[in-house]
Amino acid sequence: MATPVGPLDYARRTWVRLMLMVVFVFLYAPIVTLIAFSFNDSRRNIVWQGFTLDYYGKALRNDSLIEAFGNSLTIALASTIISIILGALVAVLLWRFRFPGRAGYEGAMALPIVIPEICMGVAMLAFFSRVGWPSDLPWPFSLSAITIAHVSFSFPFVAVVVRARLEGFNRELAEAAQDLGATEWQVFRDIMIPFMRPGLVAGGMLAFTLSLDDFVITFFTSGPNTVTFPVKVYSMVRFSVTPEVNAASTILIVITVALTATALWLQNRANDKAERAAG
Amino acid sequence: MESWRRNPLVFWIIGLPPTAWLLGFFLIPLALVWVLSFAELRGVVDMEVTGTLSNYARAIDPLYLQIFVKSFVFAGLTTVVSLVFGFPVALAIVFAPRRWRALLLLLVILPFWTNLLIRTYALIAVLRTRGFVNFTLEWFWDQANAVLSLIGLGSLQLLGGRFEPLELLYNNTAVVVGLVYVHLPFMVLPLYASLEKLDRSLIEAALDLGASQLHAFRTVVVPLALPGIISGSILVFIPALGSFLTPDLLGGTDSQMIANVIERQFKSANDWPFGSALSFLLMYLTFGALALRALYSRRTAGQGRG
Numbered sequence: 001m002a003t004p005v006g007p008l009d010y011a012r013r014t015w016v017r018l019m020l021m022v023v024f025v026f027l028y029a030p031i032v033t034l035i036a037f038s039f040n041d042s043r044r045n046i047v048w049q050g051f052t053l054d055y056y057g058k059a060l061r062n063d064s065l066i067e068a069f070g071n072s073l074t075i076a077l078a079s080t081i082i083s084i085i086l087g088a089l090v091a092v093l094l095w096r097f098r099f100p101g102r103a104g105y106e107g108a109m110a111l112p113i114v115i116p117e118i119c120m121g122v123a124m125l126a127f128f129s130r131v132g133w134p135s136d137l138p139w140p141f142s143l144s145a146i147t148i149a150h151v152s153f154s155f156p157f158v159a160v161v162v163r164a165r166l167e168g169f170n171r172e173l174a175e176a177a178q179d180l181g182a183t184e185w186q187v188f189r190d191i192m193i194p195f196m197r198p199g200l201v202a203g204g205m206l207a208f209t210l211s212l213d214d215f216v217i218t219f220f221t222s223g224p225n226t227v228t229f230p231v232k233v234y235s236m237v238r239f240s241v242t243p244e245v246n247a248a249s250t251i252l253i254v255i256t257v258a259l260t261a262t263a264l265w266l267q268n269r270a271n272d273k274a275e276r277a278a279g
Numbered sequence: 280m281e282s283w284r285r286n287p288l289v290f291w292i293i294g295l296p297p298t299a300w301l302l303g304f305f306l307i308p309l310a311l312v313w314v315l316s317f318a319e320l321r322g323v324v325d326m327e328v329t330g331t332l333s334n335y336a337r338a339i340d341p342l343y344l345q346i347f348v349k350s351f352v353f354a355g356l357t358t359v360v361s362l363v364f365g366f367p368v369a370l371a372i373v374f375a376p377r378r379w380r381a382l383l384l385l386l387v388i389l390p391f392w393t394n395l396l397i398r399t400y401a402l403i404a405v406l407r408t409r410g411f412v413n414f415t416l417e418w419f420w421d422q423a424n425a426v427l428s429l430i431g432l433g434s435l436q437l438l439g440g441r442f443e444p445l446e447l448l449y450n451n452t453a454v455v456v457g458l459v460y461v462h463l464p465f466m467v468l469p470l471y472a473s474l475e476k477l478d479r480s481l482i483e484a485a486l487d488l489g490a491s492q493l494h495a496f497r498t499v500v501v502p503l504a505l506p507g508i509i510s511g512s513i514l515v516f517i518p519a520l521g522s523f524l525t526p527d528l529l530g531g532t533d534s535q536m537i538a539n540v541i542e543r544q545f546k547s548a549n550d551w552p553f554g555s556a557l558s559f560l561l562m563y564l565t566f567g568a569l570a571l572r573a574l575y576s577r578r579t580a581g582q583g584r585g
Contacts, residue, residue, distance in 0.1 A: 011375040019368065023368050026364075033404065122555070155297065
């Protein structure tokens with residue numbers, strides 16, 4: 001700190017630094033406390049009594065929690081695959097074609113992103129009960145209603161991500177391939193998909209985390225036999241604050257943070273590659 | 280871009296699956312709720328669509344109107360508090376040394392990657408009467424008492440007989456704190472984006488010409504950051520207005536927001552028509568806020584050209 005604080009060194013002003021610190025403590029203290037106390041050898045959750053992994057053991061032996069976790073992963077996987085396909089199709093459609101009502105179509109595709117979650121939740125509840133969607137199907141199919149709802153709010157996000165990627169696509173590549181005799185399908189498979197891949201991966205990761213994280217919409221589409229992890233945690237949280245919930249939450253935090261970090265890393269690597277290839 | 284007519288078959292093959300999905304599993308469910316909002320209850324679960332407006336009329340009932348007003352106040356307060364705390368943070372990140380910038384931004388975004396439910400739960404664990412904040416306060420209280428007895432004032436019980444934990448949860452303040460906690464990154468990111476583009480020589484010029492820091496801030500920085508302020512405010516206001524989980528878990532009996540009333544109509548009260556009407560009112564409010572933003576950005580775009 002030898003140099004004096006210049007007029008534009010806002011980041012070095014005491015009050016700005018103080019504010020920064022307050023905000024970061026506010027953002028992180030609860031999460032850090034939650035993670036720390038999942039290792040605490042005391043049910044009281046306040047005083048540090050020593051390190052233990054007991055609550056992780058308890059969380060892992062809690063059958064209904066594990067079942068809910070399995071449901072969440074299954075739903076996330078299925079809805080991600082469907083969302084990637086549908087989202088990529090929307091992106092290609094909007095990138096390639098001019099058609100009447102295009103602006104309206106784009107607006108309708110953005111609707112699931114902007115409407116309040118609660119509205120979408122009740123719409124799904126009303127819809128599935130009105131059409132009499134079967135609720136007593138055997139296991140993976142019993143999750144179909146939740147999966148469908150998750151696809152509906154995820155694929156527009158995938159479409160946005162993939163479309164941003166397609167902005168950088170050189171149309172002449174596709175045209176050249178077609179001039180050389182490639183069919184529509186060959187152009188799509190051999191040129192479009194490889195180019196879109198980073199967008200597909202990033203969009204897929206986004207869809208996966210959105211699905212894994214969703215509470216409100218799932219809350220309205222899940223039944224007694226189709227509980228997901230967030231819905232299960234919600235019912236546990238309503239009753240009490242226990243180290244077991246802390247442990248379960250910590251596991252989910254680690255999974256989502258790792259997934260998102262991987263997605264960002266993959267995207268950065270792809271961008272770097274593209275830059276190196278271009279320059 | 281080519282016209283769809285040049286390749287109608289490809290156009291339909293690409294367009295049909297996502298369009299059918301959006302229609303069948305999103306637009307039709309929404310339309311169903313819209314239709315239900317004009318229905319009347321017949322018995323416990325039966326509904327008849329009669330085109331009645333009574334569900335919307337009921338929403339203007341003082342009881343529910345008050346909840347709408349409260350939701351607006353909560354969302355508005357959340358926006359203002361996020362702006363007050365988010366602005367210095369965005370400013371600090373923009374003017375921080377380059378190598379710190381990415382890290383600080385990451386720190387702002389990181390909590391956003393963790394589950395909303397878990398973040399709310401973490402807040403409960405910290406704020407409850409036997410939580411960390413009260414525990415820390417009690418420690419300070421004990422220390423203060425020890426100091427007082429040390430100087431011979433212990434018997435006067437200046438701080439009260441025993442430590443009374445603060446009721447930090449299950450009230451309106453807890454809801455606003457929770458909403459700020461969840462939505463702050465939405466404010467910081469657009470602010471950062473617009474402050475980053477700001478031409479620093481403009482601030483320097485203002486300062487050179489004798490403006491005070493505050494004056495330069497008010498007349499140069501804030502107007503130039505206005506697009507970011509507007510985007511951030513909309514991005515915070517809209518989800519805050521429709522939040523369900525935060526008031527549900529952190530609020531008391533009188534901190535209900537619109538989404539909680541909607542949930543109750545669909546789950547326990549079983550009055551779907553009324554719940555549907557409330558959902559659509561909430562949706563219209565959301566679209567209204569989005570339209571305001573679109574209007575603003577069109578106006579500024581027009582100014583840019585002129």
